[in-house]
Every structure is written in structure tokens, then in C-alpha cells.
Amino acid sequence: MAACIYFLLMLMLCHSYAQTWPSGTYGLPKPLTGCPSGWVDGRRGHDTEDTNPINMWSVPINLAGYQGRSNMEHQFCMKTFTSGSSSWPAGEYCIYKYGSCPSGFQEKFILWDDEDTDNMNTKSGTLPDGIYDNNSLYKFCCRNDGDTWQAISLPTGNNFYLFAIKAGSTCQRVIGMDVTSEWFHWDNEDYMNADGESSGSNTPYPGAFDNSISEPFSTIFLAYGIMLSCISLSGIRLIFCYYQLKSAWPSGTYGLPKPLTGCPAGWVEGRRRHDTEDTHPLNLWSDPLHLAGYQQSSSMEHEFCMKTSTSGSSRWPAGDYCIYKKWACPSGFQEGYIYWDDEDSSNINTQSGTLPDGEYTNDTKYKFCCRDDGVVSQAINLPTTDNFYLFAVGDTCQQVAGKTVVSEWFYWDNEDSSNADIQFGEHPYLGVTARGENIKLTFCYYN
Structure with a gap:
């Protein structure tokens, strides 16, 4: 009897362990389905370019907040307590920095040159490390010590986001989760734009653009409903890797x-x-x-x-x-x-x-x-x-x-x-x- 009780307790402990996020403090983009239990959230309103605005985003996009052609609200899930089940696994992905980067990550940043005229940037709640004034500087923790096709183990109890990194540009696989590559493109200040990012290859992908870059997109949605196949870009674009529990088809043959x-x-x-x-x-x-x-x-x-x-x-x-x-x-x-x-x-x-x-x-x-x-x-x-x-x-x-x-x-x-x-x-x-x-x-x- 005692052995059975011990076995059941060990099963419960293992299940709890598997569903606990890695130790350390950090942040993730907030999905429409919300944040993990015990985490706190925050919001950053970006006032992007007002003249001929051209913010764009993928369809679908499961980011919490709102998306508009000349502004967007970005929301965050922030883990502010250090306890956790383990270390983050090796792979190719980025998370938001909050405090110190967990072991195995390198610190990176991206600077958004938001709208200069009548800037209406806002912020509330708990935000990633950075600078939040008339411009926005987000700090990230990134790693490139694995293979995106080698699935890593993370909790599957919530839908969540990771960032793709420049070195691989594809989304990291996660055991038990389906992943969708989504993106948002910020059309930032047009006059003397100062968008920038930290040096090196292991930064969030693709990061800051310049006017010489022209990229094809299979599905582009502008806030005012125009579909395009190719467009000359400037500003910042990020790949948001959206994870949700693998779907199983109904039983039977x-x-x-x-x-x-x-x-x-x-x-x-x-x-x-x-x-x-x-x-x-x-x-x-x-x-x-x-x-x-x-x-x-x-x-x-x-x-x-x-x-x-x-x-x-x-x-x-x-x-x-x-x-x-x-x-x-x-x-x-x-x-x-x-x-x-x-x-x-x-x-x-x-x-x-x-x-x-x-x-x-x-x-x-x-x-x-x-x-x-x-x-x-x-x-x-x-x-x-x-x-x-x-x-x-x-x-x-x-x-x-x-x-x-x-x-x-x-x-x-x-x-x-x-x-x-x-x-x-x-x-x-x-x-x-x-x-x-x-x-x-x-x-x-x-x-």
C-alpha cells in the first residue's frame, strides 16, 4: 500500500514538474489566450508613422492587444519570480529580458524609432527590460546552441510565443505543440529614422529593415484591406512563433x-x-x-x-x-x-x-x-x-x-x-x- 502511495506521489510530482516553466525571470509576447498562471502582464502602445502609414501583419495573428495601420498595442506575459523546474533547453529562439538573462542566453536589443510628431506612446504594467519614452528599446535574451528541428521540452498547459532568431529564421519546434510562424511589421518614423539593433547574428529575426530591402509575402494584410505580393520595406519586423497544443483528430478509422x-x-x-x-x-x-x-x-x-x-x-x-x-x-x-x-x-x-x-x-x-x-x-x-x-x-x-x-x-x-x-x-x-x-x-x- 505504501509503495502504491509513493508511486502516485511521484507521478503527481513529475507531472507538476513537466508543467512548470524554467527558472529565472523573463517575458514572452502575450497571446489572445492569456498568460501562464502567476505571471503578470504589461502593455506598450506604439505610435508608429502617421504619414502614409503602412503597418502590416500576418493573417492569422494571435497577439493580444490591437493592430492598426499607424499604431499598435503590444502586450506581454512577464515571469517576475525566479523559481522554476529547470534551465531553458538548448535551441534557436529568443525571449524578453527581465532582470538577468537565464543561463545559455545572450543579451540583445532592438530600438524602435517611433513617430516624432505628436507622439502618443503609452505603457502600463510590467514591461521587459528596456527604455520606453517617445521611442522604444526592448531587450531580449537569445540563444543559438541547438537545432530548430530538434524539438525541445517546455510546458504545454498554455499557448505561448517565442521569437525566431536571425541565425535560423525558422521557428523552434516544441514537444507536444504545433507552431505557427506569425509576424508584425512596424512602419516607424520616416524622417531621419534611427531604428537599430545590437550587432551579431543571434538577434530576433528579421529585426530592423532599411529602404533597400524588398521582400515577398504570400499573405499581407494592411489595416485598410490591401493585398500585396511584394513591397519595399523599412522599419522593424519580428517573427512571432505561436505554440498551441497539438490537435488530435477524432478516434476511429x-x-x-x-x-x-x-x-x-x-x-x-x-x-x-x-x-x-x-x-x-x-x-x-x-x-x-x-x-x-x-x-x-x-x-x-x-x-x-x-x-x-x-x-x-x-x-x-x-x-x-x-x-x-x-x-x-x-x-x-x-x-x-x-x-x-x-x-x-x-x-x-x-x-x-x-x-x-x-x-x-x-x-x-x-x-x-x-x-x-x-x-x-x-x-x-x-x-x-x-x-x-x-x-x-x-x-x-x-x-x-x-x-x-x-x-x-x-x-x-x-x-x-x-x-x-x-x-x-x-x-x-x-x-x-x-x-x-x-x-x-x-x-x-x-x-
Whole structure:
């Protein structure tokens, strides 16, 4: 009995230890989800350039505070007590300095030359070490003694930020956490700008710019809604590495259409080539269409993301949508199928990898798991770290919390002679068209 009690106490101690932040005093950018328990927060309002202002930021951005084209409020989570579980692990990242840099870090700084005219900088609460007057000087603690791809151990009980550093420019991996690279660009004083940073390579990335630097961005959001692909920059930009607990897909085995961005980690892939009608071919599809594979007027390759492990975080939520069947439909779904009568003459259907349940000969049968026990406008919870597809069961896509959905479609022009397209049970919308031949499906793309 005593041994059991001792074992339980050791488990509790280890769990507590694993969830405690490293020792020392320091700060991190504050996410929308808040600060770790016991930490204090602070705020710095930056009055940036007022003439032709061009502050920019990534979409999404999960920083607490506000972002505007000529100002922004930056918020902080500050650990002001020295106790902690251990030392910070080796890696490539920066944190805010508060007191002394923890062991293994080097002190760095960046100077913001904020707006000169009618400066309205503000501050409150507990701030990182630095200078906060009409300009802003933040001090950082940075290290470059590891590999960003070698995941380090940090507490997973809260979402949090680290900074990328110039030496690597990619975000440090953290065990058990998904990471998203976000950024904010400060358009600082245009007249005799004095933005600056400490020397050396191991400083927050990319830091201070000059007017000669022009960088491409895949998604740029200006506060007044302009999208650009390339712009000449000056000011300061930082990479904010946002960490959130790894999302687990619902339990069970099933499949989803594969998007161009790929499959969730740990899933396997498959491919099915449809040889569709060759005489006067008329395959059609939406624009845009984010399906992996290829689309042509007389053939198409359909690719799949298949979850073959039964493990998962929970059950699939109630709603109106379909997924591919693999072995058994998860709880709450009903089974159905659609049969594709592919080209009869010189049929060159192919398949490889792991496929949904069905039949794969000169024709194709896909089996589905569908449910119709919710409201499409009521957002359901699913992992948000991957782009993915669901099938619609009606003419409207199911909403998913934290994701934007685009309704896309593909129309298969199947065999014209004695066509045998058919469907049974629960299946995606539309299925076999009203003419009784050819098939059109609605693919709900979540990004």
C-alpha cells in the first residue's frame, strides 16, 4: 500500500514538474489566450508613422492587444519570480529580458524609432527590460546552441510565443505543440529614422529593415484591406512563433480528400485514377479547386488522406457532413456508397496506396460515412492545424470553428453508353445527377 502511495506521489510530482516553466525571470509576447498562471502582464502602445502609414501583419495573428495601420498595442506575459523546474533547453529562439538573462542566453536589443510628431506612446504594467519614452528599446535574451528541428521540452498547459532568431529564421519546434510562424511589421518614423539593433547574428529575426530591402509575402494584410505580393520595406519586423497544443483528430478509422497542402501527420495516402468518358469528354470543376492530384477533361486523379489508427481525442461532433469509410464508420455516422461507371473502352483506371473502402476495377465504388444530426451554421470543433476537406450532405458546407470554408466541386463525365452510375444509403451531395448519370460532389475546403 505504501509503495502504491509513493508511486502516485511521484507521478503527481513529475507531472507538476513537466508543467512548470524554467527558472529565472523573463517575458514572452502575450497571446489572445492569456498568460501562464502567476505571471503578470504589461502593455506598450506604439505610435508608429502617421504619414502614409503602412503597418502590416500576418493573417492569422494571435497577439493580444490591437493592430492598426499607424499604431499598435503590444502586450506581454512577464515571469517576475525566479523559481522554476529547470534551465531553458538548448535551441534557436529568443525571449524578453527581465532582470538577468537565464543561463545559455545572450543579451540583445532592438530600438524602435517611433513617430516624432505628436507622439502618443503609452505603457502600463510590467514591461521587459528596456527604455520606453517617445521611442522604444526592448531587450531580449537569445540563444543559438541547438537545432530548430530538434524539438525541445517546455510546458504545454498554455499557448505561448517565442521569437525566431536571425541565425535560423525558422521557428523552434516544441514537444507536444504545433507552431505557427506569425509576424508584425512596424512602419516607424520616416524622417531621419534611427531604428537599430545590437550587432551579431543571434538577434530576433528579421529585426530592423532599411529602404533597400524588398521582400515577398504570400499573405499581407494592411489595416485598410490591401493585398500585396511584394513591397519595399523599412522599419522593424519580428517573427512571432505561436505554440498551441497539438490537435488530435477524432478516434476511429476513416479518410478525407487530400488537399494540395497535404495530409495530417501520421496519416497515410492513396490515389485513384478515374478514366472518364473519352468521346466528347466533359469533366468540369470549380475554380478554385484545392484537391491534390490532377483534373482533365477525360480523366482525373483523386488522392486521399487515410487515418488507419483508431486512436483519437474524441468522437466526431454532430453536424451535416460526410467522410470516407475505412473499415467501420465512427459512432454517429451512417454508411452509403456511390458507384462510378468509368470509361468502358480501353479503360486505364489505376490505384495505389491506401484507399477508402469500396471497389476498384474498371469502375469505382466509394463508401462513405455520413451524418445529418446538426445544423451547418453551428460551427463544430475539429483540429485547426491542417487544411482539410469534408463532404457536404446538402447544398451548404458545415461550419468549423476557427476555419474558413470554401465550397468547391468536381463533375465526373462518366460512361455514355448504358451508363450504370448508382448510389445507395447516405452519401455526399449531389451524387448521381438528376439525369441518372454522371456524378458531381461538393468538396468543403477548410483553411
